[in-house]
Amino acid sequence: MTRALAFLLRRAVAGFFTIVVMITLTFAIFWATPTQPARFVYTSAGPALSSYQIQHGNHLLGVDRPKVEQWAHYVTHLLRGDFGNGWDGARVVGNTKLVEFPIAPFVEPALRETLSLLLGGAVLVLLLSIPLGAFAGTRIGSLGDRTVSLVALIGICTHPMVIGILVRSLFAGRVHWLPPSGYCPLIRSPAGGCGGPVDWATHLAMPWLTFALLFLALYIRMVRTSVAETMHSDYVRTARAKGATELRVIGRHVLPNAALRVLTMIGMEIGTAIGVSIYIESAFGLGGLASLAVRAMAGNGAALDLPLILAIVFLISAVVVVGNLVVDSFYVFFDPRTAIGADRAPTAKAAAGGVI
Amino acid sequence: MAAVRNSGSHRSPSRLTWARLCRDRWSLGALCVVVAILLASFAGGPIASRILGHNGYDQFPYAASISQKPIGPWTRVPALLTGLGNTASGDLTPPPAGTKTTLFVFGADGPLGRDELIRVLDGGKTSLEIAIGGALIALLIGLPLGSLAGYFGGAVDAVVARITEWIMAFPLMLFLVFASVQLDHRLGPIGFGWWLPDGVFAEALLIGAFTSFYPTRLVRAQLLQLRNAEFVESAEMVGASHWWILRRHLLPHLVPTVLVWGAIAIATNILLEVGLSFIGAGVQVSTATWGSLLSTTWGTLLSPQNYNSQSFTPWQTIFPSFAILLAVVSLNQLSEGLRRALDPWAAR
Numbered sequence A: 001m002t003r004a005l006a007f008l009l010r011r012a013v014a015g016f017f018t019i020v021v022m023i024t025l026t027f028a029i030f031w032a033t034p035t036q037p038a039r040f041v042y043t044s045a046g047p048a049l050s051s052y053q054i055q056h057g058n059h060l061l062g063v064d065r066p067k068v069e070q071w072a073h074y075v076t077h078l079l080r081g082d083f084g085n086g087w088d089g090a091r092v093v094g095n096t097k098l099v100e101f102p103i104a105p106f107v108e109p110a111l112r113e114t115l116s117l118l119l120g121g122a123v124l125v126l127l128l129s130i131p132l133g134a135f136a137g138t139r140i141g142s143l144g145d146r147t148v149s150l151v152a153l154i155g156i157c158t159h160p161m162v163i164g165i166l167v168r169s170l171f172a173g174r175v176h177w178l179p180p181s182g183y184c185p186l187i188r189s190p191a192g193g194c195g196g197p198v199d200w201a202t203h204l205a206m207p208w209l210t211f212a213l214l215f216l217a218l219y220i221r222m223v224r225t226s227v228a229e230t231m232h233s234d235y236v237r238t239a240r241a242k243g244a245t246e247l248r249v250i251g252r253h254v255l256p257n258a259a260l261r262v263l264t265m266i267g268m269e270i271g272t273a274i275g276v277s278i279y280i281e282s283a284f285g286l287g288g289l290a291s292l293a294v295r296a297m298a299g300n301g302a303a304l305d306l307p308l309i310l311a312i313v314f315l316i317s318a319v320v321v322v323g324n325l326v327v328d329s330f331y332v333f334f335d336p337r338t339a340i341g342a343d344r345a346p347t348a349k350a351a352a353g354g355v356i
Numbered sequence B: 001m002a003a004v005r006n007s008g009s010h011r012s013p014s015r016l017t018w019a020r021l022c023r024d025r026w027s028l029g030a031l032c033v034v035v036a037i038l039l040a041s042f043a044g045g046p047i048a049s050r051i052l053g054h055n056g057y058d059q060f061p062y063a064a065s066i067s068q069k070p071i072g073p074w075t076r077v078p079a080l081l082t083g084l085g086n087t088a089s090g091d092l093t094p095p096p097a098g099t100k101t102t103l104f105v106f107g108a109d110g111p112l113g114r115d116e117l118i119r120v121l122d123g124g125k126t127s128l129e130i131a132i133g134g135a136l137i138a139l140l141i142g143l144p145l146g147s148l149a150g151y152f153g154g155a156v157d158a159v160v161a162r163i164t165e166w167i168m169a170f171p172l173m174l175f176l177v178f179a180s181v182q183l184d185h186r187l188g189p190i191g192f193g194w195w196l197p198d199g200v201f202a203e204a205l206l207i208g209a210f211t212s213f214y215p216t217r218l219v220r221a222q223l224l225q226l227r228n229a230e231f232v233e234s235a236e237m238v239g240a241s242h243w244w245i246l247r248r249h250l251l252p253h254l255v256p257t258v259l260v261w262g263a264i265a266i267a268t269n270i271l272l273e274v275g276l277s278f279i280g281a282g283v284q285v286s287t288a289t290w291g292s293l294l295s296t297t298w299g300t301l302l303s304p305q306n307y308n309s310q311s312f313t314p315w316q317t318i319f320p321s322f323a324i325l326l327a328v329v330s331l332n333q334l335s336e337g338l339r340r341a342l343d344p345w346a347a348r
Helices: A002-032 A051-061 A067-079 A104-137 A143-157 A160-174 A196-230 A234-241 A246-284 A289-298 A306-334 B013-023 B025-052 B116-152 B154-169 B172-182 B200-211 B213-226 B230-237 B242-279 B290-298 B314-342
Strands: A085-093 A097-102 B075-078 B101-104
Touching (some): A002 A067, A002 A306, A085 A306, A097 A104, A104 A143, A160 A196, A160 B290, A196 A246, A234 A246, A246 A289, A246 A306, A246 B172, A246 B242, A306 B172, B013 B025, B013 B314, B025 B116, B116 B213, B116 B290, B154 B213, B172 B200, B200 B213, B200 B242, B213 B242, B230 B242, B242 B290, B242 B314
Antiparallel strands (some): A085 A097
């Protein structure tokens, strides 16, 4: 038990450092880019800012201080749970003071949307891939097996954006079963508007489906291989010899083994999933972290809103790190060998990375 | 089994591998498909242009209707590069009888009226250039880094392991959005214009740099295993230098790993390129890639297009998607077959 805890603690510390490095990298890349923060202060100035405007703007935004100091300032505030203020929309008052908007109210709802999309999508992937994978894995080489594998392949070869728009035109455009776009919070706000579990689920059903279609091939294949391998193991033969029904053999003896691989896979794919959610959010008009990031990075001409970008990078890395930590703790629970042996190799194509 | 049966004759490992690959029907089929795709992409465009009499950049006004809807597959179009003026209803004046026509096998690619078939073939060329280039660049970074880490171990290994972990953890997607907006105008022109279209090299570089952690890890793991093998020890004993051991004794062992990874990497890079096109990054719009052919119909991230049954042109989605599907599936199968053929003891 203490070994398991030590293992999890080590992973947590490593995750923390990953987040710090991500923030540092973001700082470095920001300062390596030719961007003019002062533009946020002098929004209506002409194409070129005067040297006074640049100096004054930078001073008001606090970017004229040493870079290390800014970094330390940001990280200490972040540790206290403070995302700071965004630069976009800042207003100068009396030439000496800057009124800025805090970032937290922007990113918190976005985080909720992203998590809703990812969690619901993951559940749907599991619900579909485990039965289908078990079905295919118990009859390798049959017509049913080949059909399942082939249909699943189509999902990865068509772009999520295309799948998304097609799904939307079918369910919302043709048959009008589901609302076409937008997001409704899980908990209805007292001010009214849409909300509650039913609205939440109906608005997210199509994004979840798109998400699932994309990842299905990978997981079906994984479950299929794992099931096919386990079907010939000694303990399955023993279970059969004791007279267990086929359903019980698969449910109790074969699938738990496949669950481990699926878990590893989920850990590896969290980053990819966030990357992909950019397209899904775009197709369904959701405002999650990914689309917020796209707007922050592509948006304002030559100027980049550093605090907003930092907050997004932090949250995305945090989702990945925490997600992997959860996967690791499940791992310890399911397969105690990992904690006793060396660290599970960080198989993770970890954090907010891969693209489809 | 082959090795045992042929133990009398001396056959080189590559011959044996080839023999094993040939016995695997599915993988041999995949290899044929991959070769066919390579030929079609790199030679198909010019050949089709010669046969059909027009190339992928020619714009035929008669290949799109008044509502700018392009014509469908297998249609003959008047071979006129300029319209003959408009009728009162706004439609193009029909050409006089006897005007030569030209065949559009896959239909036209949009309001501009270019040939979809030739654009799919040319797009394959650009897509494969990006995919193969990206894999080569990743290998160029990964092979030295992974060799150093795996061979020397210790502090070098620790440093390399950290760097690869950070590259893995980097929000690549966001960086690509950023790069497409902020860096494209600088990276784009670094083309070898006379050989590769503008932007191809930049895209391959971005993809290669950020996927290089994969070969790094593979090479490192392989060398960690081989580091203490007897043949390395004996080479050390006779006074071989590190460089000599790496190059002559260890590098050949990496060939199978690199081949298996390479096929998968090219497949993934093709999909990555499609993703980049949907971000709106990458090569010039006029240069066709499989991704840009799809994103002309479906729009990009910042401006997704809505489905409209009136103007929807299924062939513009089906043909590029099918090309991608064929390439990705056959490369995956080829990699799987190579893995089995290269390792005689692998479970079948």
